[in-house]
Amino acid sequence: MIGYILRRILQAIPVFFGTTLLIYFMVFAMPGDPIVALFGDHGVNEAVAQQLRERYHLDQPFIVQYLIYIGGIFQGDFGTSFSGQPVADILAATFPVTLRLASIALFFEMVVGIGVGLFSGLRKGKLFDSSALVASLILISLPIFVVAFVMQLVFALNLGWARPTVSAAADWSELILPAAVLATVSIAYIIRLTRNSVIETEGMDFVRTAFGKGLSRRRVVGVHILRNSLIPVVTFLAVDFGVLLVGATVTEGIFNVPGVGRTLYQAIIRGEGPTVVSFVTVMVLIYLVVNLLTDLLYAALDPRIRYGK
Amino acid sequence: MANKDTHYVAPLDETPIAAVDSVSVAEKPSNLWIDAWRDMRKRPMFYISGVLIILVTLVALFPGWFTNVSPDTNCLLANSNAGPTAGHPLGFTKQGCDVYSRIIHGTSTSLSVGIVVTVMTAVLGILFGAFAGFYGGWLDSLLSRAGDIFFSIPYILAAVVIMSVFSKNRDVIVISLAIGIFAWPSTARVLRAEILRVKNSDFVMASTAIGVSRFRILWRHVLPNSIAPVIAVTTISLAAAIVAEATLSFLGVGLPPTFMSWGNDISQAQGDLRTAPQTLIWPSLALSITVLAFIMMGEVVRDALDPKARALR
């Protein structure tokens, strides 16, 4: 187990440097003046541009620039937004909101996704199962902003059950609607994954043997089928939690949720290139950490890996 | 019966014995691909998605067959967000342009981004996956870590960064590159895993022992036997690329407003959700149905090519 953890951490190190280098490269090593490019259509503000050139040490060789930048990250310096606010501070203010949003979404995914998937899998080929399969296929095909607008239109504007946008406080109750939107596509995937996993496990030899031992159907389903078929589902949920933490840009933007994603969204809209880069870097780091934790979770769930070779 | 001491023999006319291992050549030849094709043609989903895909392709290639209203000239602000009228079945956008015509003319954008990204991810994914899986060793470590690096950046985020850098010259090729450059590792991973399985088959060993060259083994035996899941993944990735283009355009880092794109139209309509939902709903519907068509096709293909998936049906 300890060996496994060490190996995973060792593997994550080159990936960490690789990804940050890649992002840095994409922005600052492209032909032309990156600063001018980052200003986009807004016209170059010379004072800010000069400040940026100094900050990013653009007079230095590329690799030196990168090392200075990565050194900053290790000291907690993620850069500064156009308004002069440190990105770290913005993160501290917005991350808890995103965390809350992602947690509610994860809750929906677990309850609805696993529930429906399990029911479907145990009744393979029946009406419920076929309808769930068709419904999940349609849900997968809906781009998230389409889901967001439809839900906003129906639940907020027509039915008035929720406010169309979230207030600055972003309470748990306000976040239910955007979390539901965020969860929809993943729910569809989880339904299919759980269902297929249950059907596959049902066909395993050890399930037949469990019946042969004289166990009741309830026990076989609860202890053997469910436990085994949930391993891939839980792993998927964990990876998805990472995606929720970093990938809520669209939903947070539409519902005006004051989280990490909306901040990125606004930086994009305002054309604040350097802020966008800083944010993306941080999000990729979060994503990497969650993925690492997922691997550890997987090992905890599956004894073949826990005690394995 | 099988009582102690009794020796039972079944009458021979009730239990005739057949020749051992006789060959029957009555049925048509079959292999994985022939079987898959037969299986696909039995499924309604294949026809539904097939018809939709052909339709979308026709719309993209020949928009003039479907509408003669111009999507971006002759827009009258007087018609801003107006409802349907004769000749304009889906109403008007905020700028007073015909919604139906804009959807028709936006189709080619979505489809071409989808195709360029898919070709790119397939080529990169197959190259990286095949060489990493088949040759193994340090080459595998190198290619796999490279894949990990690209895989570790959620590809919408990566595309956002690339598109912010290329804010001046965004077009179909640039946006496709921005999406595709980070989307290939999943294809490579699928193929690599499959190749690792196939390359240990006895038929690979048999070919090696015959003296067939390594590259020819990869090309003639290993790749054809591992490509099936890649085809399914690729079909689905076409759908994902179309969604990604729309999402980037929606976020404002996609194609410039001069391009006819469903994502752009949806983005521009979002402020009028309450007053003119049709400007948002119709392009969204077009987008969703196109995506659904490719996702369904991907499902059908995967079910047909993977015996394990067939059992889950």
Added chain:
Amino acid sequence: MSEKNTVEPLLEIRGLKVGFSTQNGDVTAVNGVDLTLMPGQTLAIVGESGSGKSTTAHAIINLLPGTGKITEGSIKFNGQELTALSESELEKVRGRQIGFVPQDPMSNLNPVWSVGFQVEETIKANGVASGKKEIRAKAIEVLKQAGLADAEKRLKQFPHQFSGGMRQRVLIGIGLSANPQLLIADEPTSALDVTVQRTILDHLDELTKEKNTAVILITHDLGLAAERAEQLVVMYRGKIVEAGPSREILENPLHPYTQRLVAAAPSLASRRLSSVKKDSSVAEFDLSAVAAQRTAAVAAKETVIQVTNLCKDYTIRGGSGLKKSSFSAVKNVSFSIARGTTMALVGESGSGKSTVAKMLLGLEKPTSGDIVIDGLRVADLSAKDLFGLRRRMQPVFQDPFGSLDPLVNIFNTIAEPLVTHKVGSRAQRRDRVMELLDQVSLPRTIATRYPNELSGGQRQRVAIARALALKPDIVILDEAVSALDVLVQAQILALLHELQQELGLTYLFITHDLAVVRVIADNVCVMSKGEIVEAASTQEVFDNPREEYTKKLLEAIPGANIKLGNKS
């Protein structure tokens, strides 16, 4: 006789039919089976794959998979009609009254629960003990009885930490934990090495005798069935073709199918009575004829393959993944093979026998040692010479389903060596492929077919045809008949023998099955843990084994201990 009549049968099956619904309509897997089993009796159901033997056994306690259903017939157990029971009533029969031991120890324990947990839940479900402590104590007792001496320590371990044999012991322990009156054992040891198989079956015999448990043993191995069971039932295509006392059936098989089976069983072939009727329907499966022709052949001939001090080490990653350690798969192996003879390399799994084959074929590089083929040292060969050598030495592998590329048709499969070595024109290659198909007795029409349309035996014929395409002198047969049903195996062995006579081939025959060796080989090397422990002529090894390990292997051949009376 009189005493027997007063005892009620434990199990009575009458007119049992089991059907499966598939996409192509309903298939009847079991078609009217009648069986009677007395308390404490052991009965073996023998048959090839697809005969319906396992389905019959599963039907008794309704463990039929998916779409399987009992369509007709009655199953009476202790006077109780099992087919009429509800699912929850059946749960009380399973485990408590009828125990079940499944086939493959690798897949029949749930990998995510500890072994102790899986034994304890059985004990609890069947009401054998209650209370945490008692259940635990009982679990330890059950495992100890099943032959796991250190049961206390191992309760918390997971199945993948157990060897195959130990897992099978756990499964036997589970099956017997509630002291059932009947135990259904479905090929309980076919996935294990012969020596392990033997100790486990001995142990099972002991336990069931002690508790007077009746046993239904499902097996494909006639020798094993006869050795372990008093009563034998032979099944073929869903029907019982012959049933009766084991000895009686072996000595005097009456149904033509049983006669074929007896003729084809390698373990019985060499000691079989010549009194068995030999009509033409049996001749093609008769292994004793093959064996009889061999003995004459071995005279002094030139050496074709000379292997000296061959070693192969692998580097493996240690438990933590950071340390590396070395593992010797093959240690100092030396042997030689004379032209036109068959040398058998015998060993259990992990003995290194297949690694030797791969090194000979140039698929693995030896760590040290020499392989000399016809005076050429393989290690010194340039890539071009190695390519040339491949023309003269060809392999046939074990798995008939894996050794042919499923996407290449039969013609192109057999032609591949010819194309690769640029032999002949297109038309000449065509003729050669047709000639090869004739040689392995396959119809020429098969050329346009794909491997998935062929049976295992047919595929193995195709693989042999491919190996012979370049007219090699040496064929390396790596477990080439192990995956085949016994009748097909007999046919292929006969074919190999014929081809050797005709073409003067030299065989290196790699196998785990000593019984087959006796039929086909001139010389034997017995391998264990990477080393050759005994090397001699087949006759010598079988009649007069010197090493303890060889003796153990010989004794473990199922059916080896049956003494068939000499009637003629």
